[in-house]
Amino acid sequence: MTQWPNPLIEQRADPFILRYEDRYYFIASVPEYDRLELRCADTLVDLAAAQPVVVWRKPDVGPMSALIWAPEIHYIDGQWVIYFAAAPTREIKEGLFQHRMYALTCDDADPLSGNWQERGRIRTPIDSFSLDATTFHHQGKQWYLWAQKDPAIPGNSNLYLAELENPWTLKGKPVMLSRPEYEWECAGFSVNEGPAVIRHGNRLFVSYSASATDENYCLGLLWIDVDDDPMQPANWNKSARPVFSTSWENRQYGPGHNSFTVDEAGNDLLVYHARNYTEIEGDPLWDPNRHTRIKDIRWDANGMPDFGVPPADTLLNQRAVNSQ
Incomplete structure (x- = not known):
């Protein structure tokens, strides 16, 4: 197992890392929730020092003028796509923020210097x-997977899947893959959000985040055989227990909102955020110290992922030693 710097990048929540043509592209929520930043580097470790480039800023008014959350960057059929969620104000209505999902595209070779539409x-x-949209290619189709509130279902958000007509248009009627039902999905808030997709062997896996964004935040897991129809909810399996959660021993709290990438050798990695303390004043969403972290994934003999335990801080510990 590789000993990665932990955290890899400070004060970047909802991290997403794409490897494309041997380069790494990083995007995440910034503490101000007001812009979309991209970084690019030849290695994962170099992302920490890579210069962020602002590719889009929120307008002062309108439906995208507040709380820019959880961006992802993808490369689909020769076009760069950024998905993100935004709200018209910071106001909470009926217990929820007012986020909807949006997309930007770029046809230039370099997404950091290109023109985004x-x-x-x-x-x-x-x-x-x-919110929290992601996309993946499977069975010859491009899919869109996201979290959304259904007013007819108790809780904050469920997970939905639909085929894409193009990167910003759904094709056909979505299906619900998961809703909060277990106690560990309903701690503080009843939440299924932040889905991420990885394939291994003959299975397609979807990890997702559950519960409130404090120390209760954790990862759940869905999976399906690669030949089965993903639009049939009965074909999906769901873990009855969280697969990645707070480590009190390692002082890693609320690990979640993950994505997947690979290291330079092609080994699968988990990308996620977590805090190293629980003493949060006010709403956890306004605490900036959900840091980006990465760790290896182990695949067991049955082809199932073992995410292990969130490892203790290394980089911050080293800084503390150096400052003494």
Whole structure:
């Protein structure tokens, strides 16, 4: 197992790392929730020192003028795509923020210097709180996977899947893959959000985050055989227990909102954020210290992922030693 710097990048929540043509592209929520930043480096470790480039800033007014959350960057059929969630204000209505999902595209070779075009809102059959979109290619189709509130279902958000007509337009009727049902999905808030997709062997896996964004935050797991129809919810399996959660021993609290990438040798890695303390004043969303972290994934003899335990801080510990 590789000993990665932990944290890898400070004060970057909801981290997403894409490896494309042997380079790494990093995007995440910034503490101010007001812009989209990209970084690029030849190695994962070099992302920490890579110069962030602002590719988009929120407007002062309008539906995308507040709380820019959880961006992801993808490369789909020769085009760069950034998905993100935004709200018209910071106001909470009926217990929820007012986020909807949006997309930007760029046709230039370099997404850091290219021209990004707003593609507007990604519309779903329900007009409600929605966020944390991701995409993946499977069975010859491009899929869109996200979290959304259904007013008819108790809780904050469920996970939905639909095929894409193009990167910013759904094709056909979505299906719900998961809703908060276990106690560990409903601590503080009933939440399924932040889905991420990885394939291994003959299975497709979806990790997701559950519960409130404090020390209760954790990862759940869905999986399906690669030949089965993903639009049939009955084909999906769901872990009855969290697969990655707080380590009190290692002082790693609320690990979640993950993505997946690979190291330079092609080995699978878990990308996630976590805090190293629990003493949070006010709403945890306004605490900036959810740091980006990475760790190896082990695959067991049955082809299932073993995410292990969030490792203790290394970089911050070293800084403390150096300052003494």
